[in-house]
Amino acid sequence: MNRFILYLSVVVLSVFSISSQAADVGIPALTLTTGENGESNYSVTLQVLALMTMLTFLPAMVMMMTSFARIIIVFAILRQALGLQQTPSNQIMVGMAMFLTLFIMTPVLDKVYAEAVQPYVNEEMTVVEAFQQASGPFRDFMMLQTRESDLGLFMRISGSEAVSSPEQIPFTVLVPAFVTSELKTAFQIGFMLFIPFLVIDLVVASVLMAMGMMMLSPVIISLPFKIMLFVLVDGWALVIGTLAASFGI
Numbered sequence: 001m002n003r004f005i006l007y008l009s010v011v012v013l014s015v016f017s018i019s020s021q022a023a024d025v026g027i028p029a030l031t032l033t034t035g036e037n038g039e040s041n042y043s044v045t046l047q048v049l050a051l052m053t054m055l056t057f058l059p060a061m062v063m064m065m066t067s068f069a070r071i072i073i074v075f076a077i078l079r080q081a082l083g084l085q086q087t088p089s090n091q092i093m094v095g096m097a098m099f100l101t102l103f104i105m106t107p108v109l110d111k112v113y114a115e116a117v118q119p120y121v122n123e124e125m126t127v128v129e130a131f132q133q134a135s136g137p138f139r140d141f142m143m144l145q146t147r148e149s150d151l152g153l154f155m156r157i158s159g160s161e162a163v164s165s166p167e168q169i170p171f172t173v174l175v176p177a178f179v180t181s182e183l184k185t186a187f188q189i190g191f192m193l194f195i196p197f198l199v200i201d202l203v204v205a206s207v208l209m210a211m212g213m214m215m216l217s218p219v220i221i222s223l224p225f226k227i228m229l230f231v232l233v234d235g236w237a238l239v240i241g242t243l244a245a246s247f248g249i
Helices: 002-025 042-055 059-062 069-081 089-122 125-145 148-158 171-211 218-232 235-245
Strands: 032-034 040-042
Touching: 042 089, 059 069, 059 171, 069 089, 069 171, 069 235, 089 125, 089 235, 125 171, 125 235, 171 218, 171 235, 218 235
Parallel strands: none
Antiparallel strands: 032 040
């Protein structure tokens, strides 16, 4: 414990020392450099500030521009179909959805790293060029999962002109169209998952009614049968495999 306090004191003193030295020297808030071709490059300080600002949009980007929305909705409908209110918990479901999203989006992320991140780190392209290159794989992924009807709907709502190639579709149109398609696909998969468990509930309710046990809740009796059916058919593997296959993996 004393060693930890000593290390913490050293770190705090170092931070204050560096801050005081930076204040004495003075760090420019904005440095604009003009390249050979006339392009403008901003200082690293401003780039870091812009990056930190963009990080606030990271949760929305993860939910709306990846496979996360479809996965978490299907998991929620599956839990409701089983009749389990808090099992698996929300934390476990979100964690499963995050890692499954990472698994599905790995080819896209690898392409972004190879085409945008690595060249930018090697100073082979500017920030704007890197951003344009990084948006390409995400655009291709969303275009493959977006229905033409949903895309046409938002094109008409926004009043956008007809485009000759998918690259000309703005992100302000593509993202809501992609989210709408994901919601529709997730509810379709959830409907197919709900049917077998609904049949079990109806059968149990009919048996209880025939036996005159109307005061007994059918959910109490049907829940073990639904869990047993789900385990016997290896339900988690089927659901996760179906979700991965729905993205073309």
